[in-house]
Amino acid sequence: MVLEWIILAALTGVLALPLAVRFFQRRFDVFEPIVVFVVAWGTMFVVRGAAIILMEQYDYIRPTRSIPIEETLWEALLLALVGGAAFVAAYMSPIGVRLARLAPAPPRRYRSRTVIFWALLATAFAGTVSIGFLVVAGSQIGVSGLLLLVQGRTLALTRVVRSVPAYVSHASYLLTPAAIVLFAIGYARRDRWFLAASAVAAGLLVLLVAPKGGRIMLMPLIGSYVVYYYTTVRRRPGMLWIGLAATVAIIVSAAFLRVRNSEVRETVGLATAIGELASEPTKALAPITEGADNEMVAGLAAVLRYVPEVIPFQHGWAVFGDLLTRPIPRAWWAGKPRAPREQVIAALWPDEVSTEGVVVANPEFSVLFQFYMDFGIVSAALGMMLYGAAARGVHEYYRLYSWSTLARIVFALSVPLVVIAVRDGFVDTFVKIVFTFGPLLMLFSHAATRTRAVSWQGALGRVPSVAVRGSYAANRSWR
Numbered sequence: 001m002v003l004e005w006i007i008l009a010a011l012t013g014v015l016a017l018p019l020a021v022r023f024f025q026r027r028f029d030v031f032e033p034i035v036v037f038v039v040a041w042g043t044m045f046v047v048r049g050a051a052i053i054l055m056e057q058y059d060y061i062r063p064t065r066s067i068p069i070e071e072t073l074w075e076a077l078l079l080a081l082v083g084g085a086a087f088v089a090a091y092m093s094p095i096g097v098r099l100a101r102l103a104p105a106p107p108r109r110y111r112s113r114t115v116i117f118w119a120l121l122a123t124a125f126a127g128t129v130s131i132g133f134l135v136v137a138g139s140q141i142g143v144s145g146l147l148l149l150v151q152g153r154t155l156a157l158t159r160v161v162r163s164v165p166a167y168v169s170h171a172s173y174l175l176t177p178a179a180i181v182l183f184a185i186g187y188a189r190r191d192r193w194f195l196a197a198s199a200v201a202a203g204l205l206v207l208l209v210a211p212k213g214g215r216i217m218l219m220p221l222i223g224s225y226v227v228y229y230y231t232t233v234r235r236r237p238g239m240l241w242i243g244l245a246a247t248v249a250i251i252v253s254a255a256f257l258r259v260r261n262s263e264v265r266e267t268v269g270l271a272t273a274i275g276e277l278a279s280e281p282t283k284a285l286a287p288i289t290e291g292a293d294n295e296m297v298a299g300l301a302a303v304l305r306y307v308p309e310v311i312p313f314q315h316g317w318a319v320f321g322d323l324l325t326r327p328i329p330r331a332w333w334a335g336k337p338r339a340p341r342e343q344v345i346a347a348l349w350p351d352e353v354s355t356e357g358v359v360v361a362n363p364e365f366s367v368l369f370q371f372y373m374d375f376g377i378v379s380a381a382l383g384m385m386l387y388g389a390a391a392r393g394v395h396e397y398y399r400l401y402s403w404s405t406l407a408r409i410v411f412a413l414s415v416p417l418v419v420i421a422v423r424d425g426f427v428d429t430f431v432k433i434v435f436t437f438g439p440l441l442m443l444f445s446h447a448a449t450r451t452r453a454v455s456w457q458g459a460l461g462r463v464p465s466v467a468v469r470g471s472y473a474a475n476r477s478w479r
Helices: 002-024 033-055 073-092 095-102 112-140 145-151 155-163 166-189 192-212 215-233 239-259 262-267 270-279 281-289 296-303 317-325 340-348 367-375 377-400 405-423 426-447 456-460
Strands: 059-061 066-068
Touching (some): 095 377, 112 166, 166 192, 166 405, 215 405, 317 340, 317 367, 367 377, 367 426
């Protein structure tokens, strides 16, 4: 295992480099995308990779089949090293800065009533459509969709969710931008009714996502609230608060993972399950070191046993082919090919595909998988460079237009999306971006005006200027 440790050490150095540069420049910002990437990538590959070696967990275990990964673990770690280095190199290059300067500046004036109306309409539409289709889908198999949501994750709920058309399920993505827009209005005006409306939008998303066990979907919601608040008051949380928040998040996430299945709550009980976690806090780290939530390096190593020897490279179709065919409803094209991830799952774990041909398994192999499926390590490096440049571009755009509420909202939604982007496949992330940012940008474009309308800041109330404090205080470029 000497080779694996050498690769892990090299990857740790690559991830530490940009943080060291930011500290040396006195520009460290806990919300900068490179910081979020380092934490996410390090957790996925360095922490989990080291845990696999130390605990000798050389099998990727699925409910229907386990695959040995000892021989290909070094390949997965090497791929992570190349991908991480490509992301960091592109992020630290001037490409992202140039992209931000080429992007159009956000309008300075908006019709506030238009923004408010469409944010409330998006909340009502997304909630009604998402819950309505769950009720209809549940009735078709003789169960109550609302009752299933209350019960938590069950096989029946999985069947109902899988039967809902993809475009309908994506309607819930509207709730996160609607919630943060309403929060921005309520915070700027100090209006509790808009804050309550924001809480309703957030509550609807929690109702739809939490019973399915999709905690990753709640990250953009919670993260956008935090990032938008701190960017608006122009400060950053101190390291003590960051550590406390991280600790609470790990514990809550582990508790949620423990009790999300209805069978566990029925046999063990909610109070007992949480009590067990409280009595042994080290169990909270189990999802990171050995659980399915942080299985990306193990899953990637399992896939590398078969790609490209058994499952050949796709030569462009893994990314661009999936991007072109994914928007076409399967009802219109019965023979539409499966996504590359589903094809691999069906090949390696055929028993986790239903009789209707629906893939019920949900392992994640990280963003490297889909990039690698095209041209191997070369396409993986190019794909991660694209991610790095895009992440830097978003951050520089925010720095250029930090006075703009729209720029702050976009940035607030983008920061937690970095974690999802490196965890999921490229096309899955692209779909989330389209359904999250597309309606938001169209709304602000429609509400923008060049007439003598009241500006966004004037219409919503001015946010008091607050001195920069916390971990961002040393960022001289902010001033």
